[in-house]
Amino acid sequence: MRPLPEPARESLALAPVLHALGDPVRLELVRRAWARPGSTCSALADGLDVPLSTLSNHWRILREAGLISMAVDGRNRRVRPRAGDLGDRFPGLLEPILRLGAAETQDDGPS
Amino acid sequence: MRPLPEPARESLALAPVLHALGDPVRLELVRRAWARPGSTCSALADGLDVPLSTLSNHWRILREAGLISMAVDGRNRRVRPRAGDLGDRFPGLLEPILRLGAAETQDDGPS
Numbered sequence: 001m002r003p004l005p006e007p008a009r010e011s012l013a014l015a016p017v018l019h020a021l022g023d024p025v026r027l028e029l030v031r032r033a034w035a036r037p038g039s040t041c042s043a044l045a046d047g048l049d050v051p052l053s054t055l056s057n058h059w060r061i062l063r064e065a066g067l068i069s070m071a072v073d074g075r076n077r078r079v080r081p082r083a084g085d086l087g088d089r090f091p092g093l094l095e096p097i098l099r100l101g102a103a104e105t106q107d108d109g110p111s
Numbered sequence: 112m113r114p115l116p117e118p119a120r121e122s123l124a125l126a127p128v129l130h131a132l133g134d135p136v137r138l139e140l141v142r143r144a145w146a147r148p149g150s151t152c153s154a155l156a157d158g159l160d161v162p163l164s165t166l167s168n169h170w171r172i173l174r175e176a177g178l179i180s181m182a183v184d185g186r187n188r189r190v191r192p193r194a195g196d197l198g199d200r201f202p203g204l205l206e207p208i209l210r211l212g213a214a215e216t217q218d219d220g221p222s
Contacts (some may be wrong), residue, residue: 001134010195013135013215014138014211014212014215015133015135016131016133017133017137018129018130018132018138018208019129019130019133019134021126021129021133021135022126022127022128022129022130022131022132022133023126024124024126024132027125027126037183039189039194056199071113074186090207090211091207091211092206092207092210093208093211095203096201096202096203096207097125097129097204099203100201100203100204101125102123104125
C-alpha cells in the first residue's frame with residue numbers, strides 16, 4: 001500500500017480540523033471511517049448521494065486536515081482514522097463531535 | 112437594542128456550528144465573546160489584523176450558525192454567546208473546543 005501525503009501530528013491545527021468536520025457529508029464520512037477503520041473510500045461513501053469528484057475533494061480535505069490517513073491499495077484507497085494523533089493533539093475534541101453527529105443522523109432518519 | 116435575526120435553538124445543526132468555528136479568526140472571536148458576554152463587536156475584534164468587511168462577514172457566519180446573538184445598540188453591535196442554546200442542543204461540544212483554542216493561541220504567542 002502506498003500512503004498518500006498527510007500532515008505530521010505536531011503540525012495539526014484546530015481550525016482546519018473543525019473546518020473539515022463542518023460539512024455534513026465529511027462529518028458522516030468521518031463517523032463511518034471511525035466505525036470501520038481500514039475500509040475503502042468507496043465502501044465508506046456507500047449510499048451517499050454525492051458525485052465522485054465531490055467525494056474525492058472531501059477525502060482530500062479530511063486527509064489534509066489530519067483526520068484520516070489514506071493509502072492506495074491496488075485500485076482502491078483505504079482510509080484509517082488518525083484517532084491516536086488527534087487524541088494526542090486535541091484531547092477530548094472528537095468524542096462529543098462523533099456522538100452528536102450520530103445523534104443528528106438519527107434525527108434526520110426516516111420517520 | 113434591536114436584535115438581529117438568528118436561527119431558533121431547535122433548528123441549530125452541528126455542521127454549520129463546526130464550520131463557523133473552523134476558521135482561526137472566528138474561533139478567536141468566539142473565545143472572546145464567551146469570555147466577555149455583552150461586549151461590542153469592535154471591542155471583541157480589538158487587535159485582530161482583519162479588514163472590517165471580513166470581520167462583518169465572520170460575525171454574520173457566527174450569528175447564522177447560532178453561536179452568538181447580536182443586537183444593534185445605537186452605533187454599536189453587542190454580542191452575546193448563545194451558551195445556553197448550544198449547551199442544550201450540543202452538550203459537551205463547546206468546552207473542549209474553547210479550551211483547545213485557548214491552548215493553541217498560547218502556543219502561537221510571542222516566544
